[in-house]
Amino acid sequence: MVILQNMWSRLECTYMERIDADSAAATPLDPRVRCAMERAAEACAGNPGSIHKEGERAHEELERARRSIARLIGAKPHEIIFTGGGTEGNNLALFGIAYGKERFGGSIVTSAIEHSSVQEPLRELQRRGCTLMELPCDADGHVRAEQILEALDSRTFLISIHLANNEIGTIQPIRQIAEALRRYRKEHASVYPYLHTDACQAPRTLSIMAETLGVDALTISGAKIYGPRGAGILYVREGTNLAPLFYGGGQEYGLRAGTEDVLACIGLAEALTVCAELRNEERERLTQLRDELIDALLALPGVVLNGSRGRERLPQNVHVSFKHIAGERMVVELDRRGIAAATGSACSARTKSASHVIRALASPEAPWRAEGALRLSLGRDATHAQVRMIADTISDILDACTHFYR
Secondary structure, three states: OHHHHHHHHHHHHHHOOOEEOEOOOOOOOOHHHHHHHHHHHOOOOOOOOOOOHHHHHHHHHHHHHHHHHHHHOOOOHHHEEEEOOHHHHHHHHHHHHHHHOOOOOOEEEEEOOOOHHHHHHHHHHHHOOOEEEEEOOOOOOOOOHHHHHHHOOOOEEEEEOOOEOOOOOEEOOHHHHHHHHHHHHHHHOOOOOEEEEEOOOOOOOOOOOHHHHOOOEEEEEHHHOOOOOOOEEEEEOOOOOOOOOOOOOOOOOOOOOOOOOHHHHHHHHHHHHHHHHHHHHHHHHHHHHHHHHHHHHHOOOOEEEOOOOHHHEOOOEEEEEEOOOOHHHHHHHHHHOOEEOEOOOHHHHHHOOOOHHHHHHOOOOOOHHHHOEEEEEOOOOOOHHHHHHHHHHHHHHHHHOHHHOO
């Protein structure tokens, strides 16, 4: 009987209008992006590395996309490396900087709450002989420039701190960190340490001007910004020593071998263009919706907020923990009722382990905060009515699932 009820709930959700509150994991293709890719499909049939007319046309479109992206993030075209997404971009930055040095080895500084596509490559570099220091964060997930300076030594060659956390939405003080590192390098007459930031969650609502941020490397993914999946960029500041991960045809200035997906690159450029056009409006609109949802959830029993409030949090991010119900159970119940949500990063969702981000922040007296974590990330189609529906549905679930309470 229970199985039949669950099947019926799933069928009901198929026909109801679902609410996507998991835009931090992936976003649908924006219609403007789709149109841009469809318009270019015929013109870009050739290989951009070929010298015939079809190849030349594809190459022109590829470079037009590169120039567009460079303009949108305040970079030079040759500082834009097209990649297959955020994970590849982060790996290229981290391994590329580590192996771009004259001699392998040295120290790396990062935070304890980075995305797995930063955390795991850095731990692999540690296994290969680098020293890795994972800095603790404050209760809201912030690291400070002073902490990083205290962690530096003569062997430190890389700092990797995300611009905005993918789970709790905390915005890091990257500009202050970059300024502190600039002074440090000047005092020590060294080009090191480089500063890399994972900015995959940022473009929809935050400025991603590389020169203003002051970073040496910056990662962007199309999957998080209503662009094509399997597409991204790595910004690499001119003069930064970087070794390639792939070897072959020497594409992307010798840093990323393999024939470029011209259509995906065009889609990515259009997605960033749309983000730039909507950014200020979306920041204001989503901030209001976020705060409305946070207030409604905190009014429920046994609910606490993870991360900060106000300007130091992504406008689209809400992350809470439930004291009396597991986050995974809440995700399942929300899904049955037509709402897509997550416990944390989609890249680790099927590992069934509690969020390393919340474990790093939660006190030993509150281990339930990691097990009871829920992330709600609002998209471009989010409305006040949807926010009220999400809050009311969570309230109903808490009332109905008392037999799951701990």
